[in-house]
Amino acid sequence: MLRAGEPTRHWRAHCAAFALDHDLPTAEMVGVNVLHTCDNPPCCEPSHLFVGTQAVNQADKVAKGRQARGDGHWTRQPEYAALLSDVNRRRRAHQTTAIQLKGPRRLKSSRLKMS
Numbered sequence: 001m002l003r004a005g006e007p008t009r010h011w012r013a014h015c016a017a018f019a020l021d022h023d024l025p026t027a028e029m030v031g032v033n034v035l036h037t038c039d040n041p042p043c044c045e046p047s048h049l050f051v052g053t054q055a056v057n058q059a060d061k062v063a064k065g066r067q068a069r070g071d072g073h074w075t076r077q078p079e080y081a082a083l084l085s086d087v088n089r090r091r092r093a094h095q096t097t098a099i100q101l102k103g104p105r106r107l108k109s110s111r112l113k114m115s
Contacts, residue, residue: 013044021046033057039064 011019018034019026035057038048052060061067070076 013042014049017044017046018049018051021049035060039066 012034014036015029015032015034018024019029033052033054033056034049035052036043036048037050038045040048043049
């Protein structure tokens with residue numbers, strides 16, 4: 001349970017709600033993942049919370065279809081593709097201009113290896 005005098009750490013609201021509801025000391029909550037059955041991150045209803053590992057959290061995400069894959073992934077959206085192509089075009093134009101301004105690279109004589 002959260003008690004005065006115990007070592008403190010930053011708590012997410014749902015973790016604090018779970019610890020208070022289950023009368024757990026803060027030492028037992030270190031490294032514990034508190035997951036939501038309702039998939040609503042701000043929810044602090046103790047009956048909607050359960051303890052699980054990161055692997056359980058990832059499996060829950062996949063089972064509920066909250067993992068974007070293929071064409072559903074945000075990087076595959078047309079707006080992102082247009083933005084990415086524009087960024088790459090500008091980057092290539094900048095690199096070309098920089099090379100033209102600097103001229104060809106030349107090694108200093110001190111860097112040449114004598115054999």
